[in-house]
Amino acid sequence: MAKELWKGNEAMAEAALRAGVEAYFGYPITPQTELLEYMAREMPKRGRVFLQAESELGAINMLYGAACGGVRCMSSSSSPGISLMTEGLSYIAGTEVPVVLVDIMRGGPGLGNIQPSQGDYFQMTKSLGHGDANALVFAPSSVQEAVDMVYNAFDLAEKYRCVVVILGDGMIGQMMEPVEMPPERPPLTEEQRPDWALRGAKGRPPRILTSLNLTAEGLERANQRIQARLAEIRKNEVRWEEEMTADADLLLVAFGTVGRICKSALRLARQAGYRVGLFRPITVWPFPEQRLHELAGQVRGILVVEMNAGQMLLDVKAAVAGRAPVRFYGRLGGVVPLPDEIAEQVASLAASLPGDGYRPARNGHQGVAPVVASAAVKA
Amino acid sequence: MSTDLSQYEVVYRRPEALTEVYTHYCPGCTHGLIHRLVAEAIDELGIRERTIAVAPVGCAVFAYNYFNVDGCEAPHGRAPAMATGLKRTQPDKIVFTYQGDGDLAAIGTNEIIHAALRGENLTVIFVNNANYGMTGGQMAPTTLAGMVTTSSPYGRDPHLAGYPMRVAELISVLPGAAYVVRRSVHDVANVNKTKAAIKTAFMVQMEGLGLSLVEVLSSCPTNWHMTPVEALRWIEDAMVPVFPLGDYKVAEAVVPLTKRTRAAR
Structure with a gap:
């Protein structure tokens, strides 16, 4: 397939579409907004869900809800927005539902500016909100790499029931480069939905998804399950x-x-x-x-x-x-x-x-x- | 020795949409009653197998354990956003949130206002007991002026701590809200009216008419330091004057539904 010139943010959005993303929730913030705008334009054309939330808090919790239904879903933001999302990310990690998140980092702290930065490294690799959890975090150095990472992120998120983050910066989001787009994959069918997904308790016992576990032993077991999955990621997914x-x-x-x-x-x-x-x-x-x-x-x-x-x-x-x-x-x-x-x-x-x-x-x-x-x- | 039950008519049973477990709610608390009304409505509408419940943070945090439907638990106040994600991606499902006043009217005001603005096809059961019950009776946005709570020990002074928030009135002015009413469960007549409203609210969602919200005045004997009976009386005497019962928004398309639920009662 021939290479085409793509802007980073739009290329990642297109890669997600080709990977079969079914729902996107986001909130405008420079320098990632073109990703949201691309989704606003393209998702309805394919009969998929695009929704601009009232805040990044809204966006991450819409994502949380969609993910609980076993739906391929993603959001994107930039540093200050990611700060707001960390509450939801902690819940998502605690509930063990898969989501894909693109963080196009900008200068901080505070409102900072809209120039490229790598100031979210701690936030994304060390502090996915409160509690013990980690996301699988990829750091692209080219638009092509960002495209490939987004394209593969959904499978990985579903395999490990985890958050997958594409940690780019304003440079990756804004620059244009030749890209070879991956082939279009069909969205998941109802039969392909995971066996934990909330789809309505038709002919089966109800399913519950929660991060709440009031007994110390119970919560420790949940944590051990999460840590075991993270150990698998450590074993299988390290790349350099x-x-x-x-x-x-x-x-x-x-x-x-x-x-x-x-x-x-x-x-x-x-x-x-x-x-x-x-x-x-x-x-x-x-x-x-x-x-x-x-x-x-x-x-x-x-x-x-x-x-x-x-x-x-x-x-x-x-x-x-x-x-x-x-x-x-x-x-x-x-x-x-x-x-x-x-x-x-x-x-x-x-x-x-x-x-x-x-x-x-x-x-x-x-x-x-x-x-x-x-x-x-x-x- | 067994009794032949076939000659008896069953007049009261646990709804299928409720699980057979003990609840953690305090004695005399009306959450259990409201759960039952929701479950009865789900059964009567035949939607149990396609309903998804979103529990709040607060006393009803375990609501998913009591409803015999798929369920999840949202971060504090975010239930309407989470429900939006579920409903937008599964429009054939019936998605409802069950939220208290701290959850919906304090930390979650943004989420409920925007869900209503967007006219999300969600049903919101909003339980107002004028305080944060789970954390031990702190002041909520709905706490009455002068009311003593653990975080307003000298009584809520509106000049310092704000005025009680009237959620039904607030949401009713948003164009995306189709059905917004306030009910109470302090006596049998009002319990029946609440039941009809909850059923209507689910029907509004089934018809895709927009957001439906039923605010229910509910008792909290433990944190109000009252007996259950005193607490019910206090709803009527103290809460209803501040939170008047009534229909705050009934969109034109919803009117026929209210007639159906009224006739069924």
């Missing part, structure tokens, strides 16, 4: 990408948009003679900790780059477990780091490491400028 790690003695670690920018930074740093590789987590929950732990044993230093104040950094440090020094470079407030400034950070990291005669080979390539102090956060 590596670039030029085979001979690397320095390692860049970045996810999503920054992971992609780091590919350019890696080329610059390689040209400057640094043997640097890239490790890009594709799932940020579960975090690909085992492979990163292995790589940490091979490299002299690690540079984590994020568009936040150091959130994935904690997962990296936990995975590295002291096997290599970990440095952090972050831009805040919607500032997107550029390849050359990341390459500078690679050079700075290399220079800071204990001397073993390692120097970059500067064979006529453009040298890497000294580190410039900036508003950036360094750890």
Whole structure:
């Protein structure tokens, strides 16, 4: 199938349609609104449900209701809206019903701005509302990857009865790229509905879906069931990408948009003679900790780059477990780091490491400028 | 030794739409009675096998255990949104929420107002007992002026803590609401009227006419510190003057339905 030029937000909406999404509930918020608008236009044409809610609280609870019926459903929002949704996400996780959620992150805290950011990393990987639960969280670094993630998200959500999050940022949502769209799949039939779905107790005992469990032992059992499913996800769904790690003695670690920018930074740093590789987590929950732990044993230093104040950094440090020094470079407030400034950070990291005669080979390539102090956060 | 029952006519039995369990409601609380009225309406309309109940947070949080239908439990106040998601994706089902005054009139005002505005084909059973029962009798938006609760220990002062919220009146002005009435269960005549209203409300949904809401004044002997009989009297003497019973919105298309339920009674 030929590639077509698609805007990220609209491409994800189309991917969901092709995956057989039956209902979409949302609320306008920049920079994800085109996804909602695309659904508003296209869902009615296919006889499916589109509804603009009165708030993100409304949207997530409509999603919750639809999910309880075993219906393929999704919502999308951006950081401040996701904050409102976390109440519902906790209930959804506690009730063990599948939903798909796209978070197109923007600068925070508070109203922040509408520039790309990765400030929701903690919110999406660590605090899906109150209680113990996690979503399966994918971080796309291109529109094609975002499309494929959305397309596959419904099957995964249904398989594990969990929340699947596509954690993009304003860059992924807004940019246009060539995309090969996946084929159209038919929506679920009544026979394909899961055996827990609320469809009316016709000829069978009633079904109850709730996150409430007043006995400590009962709630512990429910939690153990949820944790067992999450353990399955950890076993089966961890994904990452590596670039030029085979001979690397320095390692860049970045996810999503920054992971992609780091590919350019890696080329610059390689040209400057640094043997640097890239490790890009594709799932940020579960975090690909085992492979990163292995790589940490091979490299002299690690540079984590994020568009936040150091959130994935904690997962990296936990995975590295002291096997290599970990440095952090972050831009805040919607500032997107550029390849050359990341390459500078690679050079700075290399220079800071204990001397073993390692120097970059500067064979006529453009040298890497000294580190410039900036508003950036360094750890 | 057994008695031959065939010669007797059954005049009273548990509705099929109620499960055979003990309830957790306090002695004298009228939630159980209202549950029964809902169940009778479901049975009489023959919709049990296609009904889905949405329980609130509050005293009725376990409502799904008592109704013999598919059921779920919403976050506090969000039942109308959750019910919207269910009904929009399964329009052939009958979806109702059963909500208390803290749930619907405080934390969930946004959800109920917008569900009504959109004319969602939902039935809302709104139980008003003028306080937060489950958490131990705190002030609710429906608490009467001067009424002592654990969070208004000096009596609710409207200048500091606001005025009682009249939900039926509020929802009735929204164009998407088709049937909005206030009833009470403090005596037999009113119980019968409540039953007819609940049945009408479900019929409104079956006809796809828009949101139907039945506000029911209900007793809370435990938190009102009254005997069950005193509590029923207090509904009539203290609550009804603030929350007048009546039909606040009966859309034109609903009028024939009210005649049918009245005749059936």
